[in-house]
Amino acid sequence: xxxxxxxxxxxxxxxxxxxxxxxxxxxxxxxxxxxxxxxxxxxxxxxxxxxxxxxxxxxxxxxxxxxxxxxxxxxxxxxxxxxxxxxxxxxxxxxxxxxxxxxxxxxxxxxxxxxxxxxxxxxxxxxxxxxxxxxxxxxxxxxxxxxxxxxxxxxxxxxxxxxxxxxxxxxxxxxxxxxxxxxxxxxxxxxxxxxxxxxxxxxxxxxxxxxxxxxxxxxxxxxxxxxxxxxxxxxxxxxxxxxxxxxxxxxxxxxxxxxxxxxxxxxxxxxxxxxxxxxxxxxxxxxxxxxxxxxxxxxxxxxxxxxxxxxxxxxxxxxxxxxxxxxxxxxxxxxxxxxxxxxxxxxxxxxxxxxxxxxxxxxxxxxxxxxxxxxxxxxxxxxxxxxxxxxxxxxxxxxxxxxxxxxxxxxxx
Numbered sequence: 001x002x003x004x005x006x007x008x009x010x011x012x013x014x015x016x017x018x019x020x021x022x023x024x025x026x027x028x029x030x031x032x033x034x035x036x037x038x039x040x041x042x043x044x045x046x047x048x049x050x051x052x053x054x055x056x057x058x059x060x061x062x063x064x065x066x067x068x069x070x071x072x073x074x075x076x077x078x079x080x081x082x083x084x085x086x087x088x089x090x091x092x093x094x095x096x097x098x099x100x101x102x103x104x105x106x107x108x109x110x111x112x113x114x115x116x117x118x119x120x121x122x123x124x125x126x127x128x129x130x131x132x133x134x135x136x137x138x139x140x141x142x143x144x145x146x147x148x149x150x151x152x153x154x155x156x157x158x159x160x161x162x163x164x165x166x167x168x169x170x171x172x173x174x175x176x177x178x179x180x181x182x183x184x185x186x187x188x189x190x191x192x193x194x195x196x197x198x199x200x201x202x203x204x205x206x207x208x209x210x211x212x213x214x215x216x217x218x219x220x221x222x223x224x225x226x227x228x229x230x231x232x233x234x235x236x237x238x239x240x241x242x243x244x245x246x247x248x249x250x251x252x253x254x255x256x257x258x259x260x261x262x263x264x265x266x267x268x269x270x271x272x273x274x275x276x277x278x279x280x281x282x283x284x285x286x287x288x289x290x291x292x293x294x295x296x297x298x299x300x301x302x303x304x305x306x307x308x309x310x311x312x313x314x315x316x317x318x319x320x321x322x323x324x325x326x327x328x329x330x331x332x333x334x335x336x337x338x339x340x341x342x343x344x345x346x347x348x349x350x351x352x353x354x355x356x357x358x359x360x361x362x363x364x365x366x367x368x369x370x371x372x373x374x375x376x377x378x379x380x381x382x383x384x385x386x387x388x389x390x391x392x393x394x395x396x397x398x399x400x401x402x403x404x405x406x407x408x409x410x411x412x413x
Contacts, residue, residue: 006113015108018120019048019101025127051105181313188214208240212247219244220380224387234391239282241384246278260355270409281398315349339368343375374406
């Protein structure tokens with residue numbers, strides 16, 4: 001719908017209705033709190049009509065009508081606010097609402113009709129949800145708030161200014177690289193937030209699943225430290241580590257789907273099989289009844305910290321260059337060896353750089369992905385077993401069997 005679809009008369013009644021809606025909320029809020037009311041239903045309705053009338057005068061050539069009307073209403077709002085201050089009342093929400101109602105009434109004539117509708121409905125919603133908003137602010141976690149701000153910096157500020165073209169012989173595109181950083185950080189942030197909110201309610205196993213969305217390697221190390229501090233929780237911590245490792249395959253599948261969806265038909269079922277193997281290995285573990293029900297792994301570091309994002313981008317660039325050089329110098333065998341070594345750390349930069357730089361699916365890419373994940377599974381078992389002495393035997397055969405089961409998928413499928 002645009003401005004030509006709505007007749008003049010209907011626009012007037014929309015302006016009146018939106019102003020009535022705001023006035024109804026303000027007057028009902030005053031009755032509920034038994035406080036001073038700047039204006040009620042009738043006054044806000046008149047303000048909306050006043051704004052519409054000033055806009056009409058502006059359209060017929062009286063250009064000063066609209067700014068004069070705004071200044072006049074502003075002066076009245078100021079007088080009312082000063083009167084409230086003398087009586088010991090603070091807050092100027094109603095006065096601002098009155099000014100916004102005037103603007104909404106004006107825009108009903110001057111703009112596309114969705115603009116005043118959005119302003120009127122959203123402002124009424126914000127006014128009516130005061131208690132809920134204040135309750136949320138009281139419970140606001142500063143770290144989470146800062147994480148959201150950093151997300152906005154990473155996406156809205158940094159991403160648009162990066163050049164969208166390839167540099168050097170390796171065709172490094174800054175914007176595409178940062179888009180991958182944002183994608184990985186967004187998925188990781190979802191897991192980080194869910195782990196903080198719900199991990200404690202269900203115990204280590206859910207903390208492992210949610211933490212695996214962020215980093216399964218980090219979860220294995222954290223779980224190993226939990227087992228070292230509290231040997232009685234060793235089996236539960238092992239279960240969390242295995243579940244996090246199982247989630248890794250699904251996380252990688254989602255990332256590949258975003259970056260190279262044409263690869264998904266060739267690899268989806270292989271990654272799902274490896275994830276199911278992890279789930280079955282975790283089911284075989286029976287945590288002792290004495291394990292605290294609400295034990296929780298501390299979630300891995302917030303992925304929307306600027307430093308981890310820069311580290312990921314740096315690793316992505318380094319591994320993109322290394323992959324190209326290794327293929328050029330050593331061929332296919334060199335890439336497989338590189339995949340083994342990258343499994344020692346976080347494998348996301350290697351896998352995503354490989355997928356991103358391969359326009360068409362190649363069996364060699366799939367082999368490198370499986371080998372990297374197999375190497376990462378082995379190193380996670382080593383990390384956990386080294387830290388959790390009481391669960392080393394259980395860790396050895398589970399992670400060892402899981403790593404060996406990568407080979408049939410690599411060779412025969």
